[in-house]
Structure formats: structure tokens, C-alpha cells
Amino acid sequence: MNILVCLKQVPSSESKIKVGKDPTGIDTSDLTYVVNPYDEYGVEEAIRIKERLGSVDITVLSVGPATAAETLRVALAMGVDRAVLLYDPLFSNSDSLGIARIIAAYVHMTPFDLIFFGKQAIDDDMGAVGIMVAELLRLPHGAVVNRLEISPDQKSMIAHRQIEGADEILEILLPAVITCQKGLNEPRYPSLPGIMKAKSKPLAEINHEGLKLDPKTVGLSAALVKIVKLFPPKTRTTGKIIEGPPAEAVKELVQHLSEATGLAGA
Amino acid sequence: MPGILIFAEQRNGKLKNALMELLGEGTRLARALGEELSVLVVGSRLEELAGLISGVDRIYLADDQRLEQYSSEAYSRILANLIQKLMPSLLLFGASAMSRDLGPKIAARTGTPYSPDCTSIELDPQKKINVIRPVYAGKLNAQLDLGGVRPKILTLRPHVFAPFQGESSKKPKIEKIEVPSDIFDLRVKLKEIVATVESKVDLTEAQIIVSGGRGLKGPENFKLIEELAEVLGAAVGASRAAVDAGWKPHSYQVGLTGKTVSPLVYIACGISGAIQHQAGMSSAKTIVAINKDSQAPIFKIADYGIVGDLFEIVPLLTQEFKKLKEGS
Numbered sequence: 379m380n381i382l383v384c385l386k387q388v389p390s391s392e393s394k395i396k397v398g399k400d401p402t403g404i405d406t407s408d409l410t411y412v413v414n415p416y417d418e419y420g421v422e423e424a425i426r427i428k429e430r431l432g433s434v435d436i437t438v439l440s441v442g443p444a445t446a447a448e449t450l451r452v453a454l455a456m457g458v459d460r461a462v463l464l465y466d467p468l469f470s471n472s473d474s475l476g477i478a479r480i481i482a483a484y485v486h487m488t489p490f491d492l493i494f495f496g497k498q499a500i501d502d503d504m505g506a507v508g509i510m511v512a513e514l515l516r517l518p519h520g521a522v523v524n525r526l527e528i529s530p531d532q533k534s535m536i537a538h539r540q541i542e543g544a545d546e547i548l549e550i551l552l553p554a555v556i557t558c559q560k561g562l563n564e565p566r567y568p569s570l571p572g573i574m575k576a577k578s579k580p581l582a583e584i585n586h587e588g589l590k591l592d593p594k595t596v597g598l599s600a601a602l603v604k605i606v607k608l609f610p611p612k613t614r615t616t617g618k619i620i621e622g623p624p625a626e627a628v629k630e631l632v633q634h635l636s637e638a639t640g641l642a643g644a
Numbered sequence: 645m646p647g648i649l650i651f652a653e654q655r656n657g658k659l660k661n662a663l664m665e666l667l668g669e670g671t672r673l674a675r676a677l678g679e680e681l682s683v684l685v686v687g688s689r690l691e692e693l694a695g696l697i698s699g700v701d702r703i704y705l706a707d708d709q710r711l712e713q714y715s716s717e718a719y720s721r722i723l724a725n726l727i728q729k730l731m732p733s734l735l736l737f738g739a740s741a742m743s744r745d746l747g748p749k750i751a752a753r754t755g756t757p758y759s760p761d762c763t764s765i766e767l768d769p770q771k772k773i774n775v776i777r778p779v780y781a782g783k784l785n786a787q788l789d790l791g792g793v794r795p796k797i798l799t800l801r802p803h804v805f806a807p808f809q810g811e812s813s814k815k816p817k818i819e820k821i822e823v824p825s826d827i828f829d830l831r832v833k834l835k836e837i838v839a840t841v842e843s844k845v846d847l848t849e850a851q852i853i854v855s856g857g858r859g860l861k862g863p864e865n866f867k868l869i870e871e872l873a874e875v876l877g878a879a880v881g882a883s884r885a886a887v888d889a890g891w892k893p894h895s896y897q898v899g900l901t902g903k904t905v906s907p908l909v910y911i912a913c914g915i916s917g918a919i920q921h922q923a924g925m926s927s928a929k930t931i932v933a934i935n936k937d938s939q940a941p942i943f944k945i946a947d948y949g950i951v952g953d954l955f956e957i958v959p960l961l962t963q964e965f966k967k968l969k970e971g972s
Contacts, residue, residue, distance in 0.1 A: 391900050391920055395783040475752060502779050506748035506758060513752035518831035521745050541741040542848055543841040551831040560901045561894045602757035606787040617947035627950050628960040634948055639909055639930055
């Protein structure tokens with residue numbers, strides 16, 4: 379079985395995010411980058427499948443920039459077999475569909491039985507690329523999956539997918555795309571031997587020619603969704619701290635709330 | 645005839661509350677653009693549901709027993725077919741698990757722009773559409789240019805847009821869509837739906853949320869939160885600390901690795917308000933914080949705060965709202 383895990387390098391969730399000099403992007407000085415947390419569930423799940431089934435080959439992939447190679451090394455150290463960086467200056471400022479086309483072009487050349495994505499990246503919060511790749515490749519998908527079991531014949535899997543107030547339990551035929559939600563597993567930390575081994579694992583770089591990709595279908599010029607500008611949301615200001623003995627404070631709070639919001643049918 | 649098409653999500657024969665906000669925003673945009681407003685409902689035995697929708701020009705029904713339960717493959721094909729036929733300028737969804745699944749799939753299939761979780765849709769003087777959506781877990785907003793390709797697929801964040809008000813003498817025309825059989829050649833089969841949340845109100849749809857955190861000290865004390873939620877008809881949420889401690893399952897978690905919520909009122913009890921929690925709830929209209937640590941970051945974003953012991957204050961709050969409810 380061949381498994382592909384797609385990763386995105388993102389600023390860590392603790393980062394202070396500020397608008398850059400060019401207002402279509404963020405200020406990247408002083409940022410710490412990490413593997414998108416939802417993508418880590420995909421890496422971990424792929425490794426667990428390999429540990430269970432044995433004959434599994436795992437590739438991790440990221441679409442540029444060149445610094446995303448660091449992110450791929452983390453996955454190599456966790457235990458995947460090989461890494462691929464799809465990098466080309468022409469790819470920059472692609473929208474979700476452009477990124478999906480780049481990844482789909484790679485999968486066209488190298489088919490996989492199972493492709494993992496995070497349910498969304500914690501930078502653009504789009505949650506679109508995984509499902510778009512599935513659609514471009516006409517593969518079935520399960521999105522926001524928090525439990526996965528591959529059938530013994532490896533032709534299908536049972537996926538639990540989170541919806542409002544419930545889980546949908548799906549049977550999905552392979553090959554297929556899964557987007558991962560928290561709860562799927564607990565990602566491991568790279569071990570020291572893992573980090574040492576990672577150095578000798580293959581990390582290939584492929585550009586648009588290598589992907590046989592028409593450059594007119596990706597990048598800023600092909601983007602249907604373009605960022606005009608980024609701006610900070612209105613900051614919430616500290617409101618009223620209600621002082622006094624608890625019983626009175628509570629009365630005052632209830633009064634404020636029913637006046638401000640019509641709460642409790644007032 | 646370009647128009648605006650609203651996808652009216654239904655599950656178990658019930659329309660989602662978000663439909664009223666979609667109708668409100670759809671009506672406003674249809675008037676500004678001078679276009680027709682239509683609604684699509686997909687499911688089984690839809691006649692009765694269609695009767696509940698007013699204020700639009702047309703209702704399309706994809707009514708088939710095999711569409712009773714959601715299927716990304718079948719539903720997306722119906723939507724893609726209808727888009728091809730109508731070529732609407734906008735396709736509006738409420739932000740939900742279903743639209744997050746359908747939106748990207750249809751966008752990839754039809755080569756159209758997609759923007760989930762919008763918080764503002766404005767028309768400039770040339771009637772070009774400007775969309776705003778939060779990014780970086782709400783730390784920034786992005787204004788997007790969605791170009792000229794039709795339709796633009798947008799999902800609207802709940803409780804942000806004004807709901808449809810009003811009387812409408814307009815009687816919508818009902819059109820049944822032919823449901824081709826070949827869309828049921830499914831590679832994803834729904835086996836079962838299992839409820840994961842005990843509380844009656846779902847977090848992402850809730851108007852009021854009462855959330856508990858580490859300050860509750862143990863799972864048994866969540867009953868204080870549940871009692872208050874019951875009186876208010878609210879949903880119950882939990883912070884990551886409470887979920888990681890195993891007091892509530894992950895489906896209750898509000899925050900960066902949990903749910904993003906936008907209720908009218910969010911009551912945070914014993915939650916310090918780490919930046920990751922704020923990412924999930926800071927777009928609530930009114931935030932109330934109850935915490936004994938006066939330095940807790942949650943107080944910096946709360947509209948109303950009480951510094952004190954939640955074990956004393958939450959039951960008092962429950963009592964007080966009970967009185968108010970009985971009095972009214």
C-alpha cells in the first residue's frame with residue numbers, strides 16, 4: 379500500500395500575527411513555523427497503518443516554499459519513508475484550487491491508495507485543498523475524520539467523520555482521500571534515532587516541468603480567489619467588571635444581559 | 645438569468661436555523677444586484693419543508709428517497725448540475741460540516757471561486773463583490789477578490805448576518821429537479837450516524853453557549869454548567885484543558901483545535917482564556933467571564949466579568965435566570 383501525506387508549514391498557534399508591509403501578506407519576521415497540527419494527525423495515522431500492515435510506503439509532500447523542507451524533515455524523523463517538495467516560483471500565491479492542481483499533478487504521476495490531509499490549515503483556515511484534490515482526481519473522500527480502520531482486504535475503510543452533534547460512520551472505497559481531525563490519534567515526537575535516520579532519507583524537489591503542469595493553471599494569475607488585503611479585526615475592549623457581593627453582582631449581570639441581549643425572554 | 649441560489653441545508657427532515665440568515669442576506673444582495681433569489685433543498689419528502697420557505701422567487705427541490713441522508717458524492721452532483729443550468733452569480737451556504745464538505749468539491753468540479761466562513765459580503769459601486777473572512781483563527785481578517793467567474797460559492801458564518809424579517813406575499817414557484825440515477829453509484833456509503841453530544845443544543849448553531857474550563861476542578865462539576873445551560877436553552881462547551889483532562893469529549897471543545905463558535909452570548913466559567921480558546925469564541929457578540937483569577941486573559945475580552953468563585957456564582961446565576969424566566 380502506498381500512502382501520501384500532504385503537509386503545510388504554518389506559523390505556530392502561539393505566534394503573534396501582524397499584517398506585513400505588503401498588506402496582502404503577514405509580517406514574517408520573528409515567526410516560528412511548525413507542521414500544521416491537523417496534518418500531523420495524517421503523518422501519525424500513516425505510520426500507524428505501516429506499523430500494523432507492514433508493507434506500506436509513506437511519502438510526505440509539501441507545496442513550496444523552499445523552507446517547507448524543514449517541515450518535511452520533521453515527518454521524515456517521525457518515520458515516513460520519503461519526502462517531496464513541490465517548489466516553483468510560479469506556484470506562489472496560488473489559491474486553494476491552484477494548490478490542489480499542483481498536488482493532483484503529482485498524484486497523476488505517482489498514484490496512491492490513501493492520501494491524508496489535515497482538515498484545515500491553521501493559517502488560512504480554508505479546509506479546501508484536500509477535498510479539491512479528491513475531486514480533481516475523481517477520488518472519494520472522507521472529511522474531518524477522527525477514527526479510521528482499514529479493512530483486512532485493504533480495499534475499503536471505515537471512517538468516523540465529525541458533524542454537528544454526531545459522527546457519521548462511512549465506508550469508503552480505496553483509493554481515497556481523508557482529511558484528519560483531532561482525536562484520530564496522538565502524534566508522536568520525532569525520536570533522536572529518527573532524526574538521525576531522517577538525514578539519509580530521500581527528499582526530492584519537483585517544479586512545474588517535472589509535474590508536466592501548465593503554468594497558466596496555477597499561481598496568482600490563475601487564482602479565482604485573491605487576497606486584496608489583510609487587516610486586524612476590531613479589538614474587543616475590556617468591558618465591565620461587576621464588583622460587590624456575589625448575589626448582587628449576579629443580579630446586576632443578569633440585568634445587563636437581559637437589557638443588552640434580550641436574554642431569558644426579557 | 646443569473647441569480648442568487650441558497651442551499652437550504654436539512655437533516656432529518658428539519659431545515660437548519662441558519663436558513664433565516666441566508667434568506668436575509670440573500671434578499672439584500674438580490675435587491676442590490678437586481679437578480680432573482682432561489683432556494684435549493686435536497687433530500688427526501690420535501691413538500692412540507694418547501695412550504696416553510698417564503699420570500700423567494702423559486703424553490704428547487706431535489707426530492708428522492710436515496711437523498712434522505714447526506715452524501716457528498718450525490719449532493720455535489722445535484723448542485724453541479726443545477727449550477728451548470730442556472731449559472732447563478734452567487735451560491736450561498738450556511739457555514740456547517742455539510743457546506744465545508746460540499747463547497748470545495750463543487751468549486752473544484754466547476755472551476756469556481758470558493759470562500760468559506762464569510763463574515764461580510766459587500767457590493768462596491770460597480771457591483772463587484774467584496775468578501776471578508778477571518779484567517780489565522782480570527783487573528784486577522786482577509787478581504788478577498790473573487791474575480792468574475794460564476795458562481796461564487798460562499799458559506800456564511802452563523803449569527804453574523806441579519807435574519808430575514810418580514811412579510812412576504814411572494815409565493816415561490818416550486819420546481820422539481822430531475823435526479824439522475826447515475827449519481828448514486830457511490831464509493832462512500834453512510835453506515836450509521838451516532839450522536840456524540842448529549843446536550844440538546846448544538847454548539848455551532850447555538851445562540852447562547854455556557855462553557856466550563858479547568859476551574860471546574862472535575863467532570864462531576866459540569867452539572868453546574870449544564871443546569872445554567874438548561875435554563876437558558878444554551879449549548880454546553882468546554883475548554884481544551886477540560887477536554888484534555890477527559891471531563892468532556894472533544895466534540896464539546898471550543899477553540900483552535902475544537903469548534904469555532906459565534907453565539908450571541910458566550911458565558912465562560914473557570915476558563916482562563918488562552919489565545920487558542922479565544923480563537924474559537926472571540927467573535928461572540930457578548931462575552932461573559934466568571935473566574936476567580938482577576939488577571940485571567942478572558943477578562944480582557946469579556947463584556948461583563950465577575951471575579952469570584954464559580955461554585956458560588958454559577959448556581960446563583962442559574963437561580964436568577966430561573967426567576968426571570970418564571971416572572972416573564
